[in-house]
Amino acid sequence: MKKKLDLGLIILIISFLVGIFSKLRISLILKNFFLATVEPLTLNVVGAIILILILGNLLNKTGILRNINSSLETFIKDRRLTLIIPSILMGLLPVAAGAMLSAPVVEESGNKIGLNAETKTFLNYWFRHIWEYVWPIYPALILAAAIVNVPIQEIMLNQFPLTLSSIIAGFIFGIRKIPYRSKSKDKSGESIRGIYRFFFYAWPIFAIIILVLVFKLNLILSLLIIVASTLVTTKIKMKKVLLIIKNSLSWRIVSLIISVMIFKRMLEVSGILLILPKIFNHLGISPLLILFFLPFFIGLLTGVTSAFVGVTFPLLLPFIGMKNPNLTYVMLCYAGGFSGVLLSPLHLCLIVTKDYFKADLVKVYRLIFLPVIFVIIVAFGIVFVKQNFG
Numbered sequence: 001m002k003k004k005l006d007l008g009l010i011i012l013i014i015s016f017l018v019g020i021f022s023k024l025r026i027s028l029i030l031k032n033f034f035l036a037t038v039e040p041l042t043l044n045v046v047g048a049i050i051l052i053l054i055l056g057n058l059l060n061k062t063g064i065l066r067n068i069n070s071s072l073e074t075f076i077k078d079r080r081l082t083l084i085i086p087s088i089l090m091g092l093l094p095v096a097a098g099a100m101l102s103a104p105v106v107e108e109s110g111n112k113i114g115l116n117a118e119t120k121t122f123l124n125y126w127f128r129h130i131w132e133y134v135w136p137i138y139p140a141l142i143l144a145a146a147i148v149n150v151p152i153q154e155i156m157l158n159q160f161p162l163t164l165s166s167i168i169a170g171f172i173f174g175i176r177k178i179p180y181r182s183k184s185k186d187k188s189g190e191s192i193r194g195i196y197r198f199f200f201y202a203w204p205i206f207a208i209i210i211l212v213l214v215f216k217l218n219l220i221l222s223l224l225i226i227v228a229s230t231l232v233t234t235k236i237k238m239k240k241v242l243l244i245i246k247n248s249l250s251w252r253i254v255s256l257i258i259s260v261m262i263f264k265r266m267l268e269v270s271g272i273l274l275i276l277p278k279i280f281n282h283l284g285i286s287p288l289l290i291l292f293f294l295p296f297f298i299g300l301l302t303g304v305t306s307a308f309v310g311v312t313f314p315l316l317l318p319f320i321g322m323k324n325p326n327l328t329y330v331m332l333c334y335a336g337g338f339s340g341v342l343l344s345p346l347h348l349c350l351i352v353t354k355d356y357f358k359a360d361l362v363k364v365y366r367l368i369f370l371p372v373i374f375v376i377i378v379a380f381g382i383v384f385v386k387q388n389f390g
Helices: 007-021 026-038 040-061 064-075 079-090 099-112 117-128 139-148 152-173 190-214 219-234 238-248 251-270 272-283 287-302 305-320 327-343 348-357 361-389
Strands: none
Touching: 007 026, 007 251, 026 040, 026 251, 040 064, 040 139, 040 219, 040 238, 040 251, 064 079, 064 190, 079 099, 079 117, 099 117, 099 348, 117 152, 117 348, 117 361, 139 152, 139 251, 139 305, 139 327, 152 190, 152 327, 152 361, 190 219, 251 305, 287 305, 287 327, 287 361, 305 327, 327 361, 348 361
16 A cells, blocks of 8 residues: 555545545535645644654754764663664654664674674664654654644653553563673763763754653744754755755655545544444444554554554544543554554565665564564553553
8 A cells, every 4th residue: 555555645535435425515525625624733733744854854964863873882881772772862753764764873783792683673673663652743643632632742641651661672572682791991081072972963852852841832833943943053054954845845744644634524524433433332342442453453554653543543533532532542542553563564664674684574573573562461451450440
């Protein structure tokens, strides 16, 4: 699907068919298409994601990402940490095939301690994705908050246990198996200079969480401040800035977001959302299984986080709650969908990382499977605790 057909176009066609089968007039369908496109919520999501793409390209093209990685090498003593910290940091930037940004550093560090290709692939791939449950500049998280209609901070805080369990799983099933090896002693003052350089270059990344979580600024305003400040501090030429902006205007992503918001509106207007719970209740299917497995299968089939959110979250609103959403259910949906994405053979990060390290895909899957199961168990455990003791 991802390679042959545009997902945004598919969702748009399905939205139109929803209107037709609901016996809505063509004029009313088109009117709702227009209203969904221009409503403030849609425009805010589109604006935020374009700014995120600009920031990611800006940090990459100006060499800031490379400088962040090189500074880490100067003050981290445990070689196992030099394997994963670049991946963790690069995971803060939602760019396509983002695992490739940290792969060269992981390759170098991994070779020094004799790791095989599959272990290097797993560590780079897994720790690259620990933030996708909570980091506010990931398009899927922004989209989820828009569909459920709650502040993104609430979803971030509610899903933090998933990120924490993902980190723990990475250490249990990955880092713990690697013997501890310390780097040779650095020259006097080199570590201090390395720490200074790290914070000097990485400030845009830290600024995001400070502005959004601490000062609770609007995401678009926060991104505008960070992008503008980065442009000023890097003193980048205007010609290069215009090129970065041009390369960041992904109409494919914009059309996907607009299509999802149209799909959500058409489901609401058609009345289908009121019928779905009755159908599943009649079939005797547990809502928890629906909340988990519907996103899981879409994530597995597409390998795209925004796809499982955009396709399934509007459908699952009756179970999540349209007026007073159950954020524990949102967390379960997200855990299901992202588990599917992590296991998907269509996931771009997995494909390019496996090829980069020349790893055996079956062996890589053996390393990924248990950590994914661990996070799933934690997600269902949280639901059980909330339902029985919350």
